[in-house]
Amino acid sequence: MRAVLLAFVLLLAGEALADAGRARQNYLIHCMGCHGESGLGLEGQVPSFSNTLAKISASPQGRDYVLRVPGVTQATLDDRQTAEVLNWVLAEFSTKDAAQRIAPFTAAEVARARQQPLLEVNAARDAVFRTAE
Amino acid sequence: MIDLDDVVERLSRKLAGGVSRRSVLRSLGGLLVGAASLPLLPVARGANNSTADKAQDPGDPTSCDYWRYCAIDGFLCACCGGSVTVCPPGTEPAPITWVGTCRNAADGRDYIVSYNDCCGKSPCGRCLCNRNEGDGPIYRPPVANDYNWCVGSKANIPYHCTVSRIVGVADKTG
Secondary structure (H helix, E strand, C coil): CHHHHHHHHHHHHHHHCCCHHHHHHHHHHHCHHHHCCCCCCECCCECCCCCCHHHHHCCHHHHHHHHHCHHHHCCCCCHHHHHHHHHHHHHHCCCHHHHHCCCCCCHHHHHHHHCCCCCCHHHHHHHHHHHHC | CCCHHHHHHHHHHHHHHHCCHHHHHHHHHHHHHHHHHHHHCHHHHHHCCCHHHHHHCCCCCCCCCCHHHCCCEEEEHHHCCCCCCCCCCCCEECCCCEEEEEEECCCCEEEEEEEEEEECCCCCCCCEEECCCCCCCCCCHHHCCCCCHHHHCCCCCCEEEEEEEEEEECCCCC
């Protein structure tokens, strides 16, 4: 029981160490070029984050898709900072309620996803959005 | 009953008797010159680079050596009828950009710069700069400056020039 408590405290400490300023900086440098400062993307070309990321991340299939898209698996950030940016994007471009319903992305998830990058991104995206509708 | 015609006539004659044509012209001229001088007043001057602003933003925006252009590859919009941050008339900024960080020698800080291609007119042809600091390979598109990003613009392919917008400060480390 003590070990479980300790793990929980460490997990909370890890979350607390997330740095919103650093996450925003990394978003601007690594994501903004395509997704834009407002996360709106480009219709028909680059997906928008606005109120869609939370929606599709709500299902296991959608969460898996988000973690395996090229922008995540190929980001030149380490796993921890990539997860930090994902969580910042989720909070920044979703309603508060929607963002709070999604468990924070973790560095371990990012590391696992990077071993299985999506090969057919558009097909996977279509399938995820069909399910989320 | 008051006759409006009489009143107007009396007022006109009184005005004509007391005011010379020269004084009218002088007043009108003063008004015109005053209006023309308004942009010179301090408020308008504040919109341009003051000495203090210049100290914080050193260099010539029409020169490739200007600090914000550290990762640029293209024609400078400042030489093409636009400015460092504004596309020239008749063009529009591409929504997809490449992003780099450039150090400002004035304060020693690294700034995040978004390079937006301005699209919709044929290439400007003036002030071609290709500095490439931090430029990435083309298989990493968001950090590669060799692309014509007008492909993503509503104005489509014609590339005219490039602006350099500061979008943040890169002062956070691992």
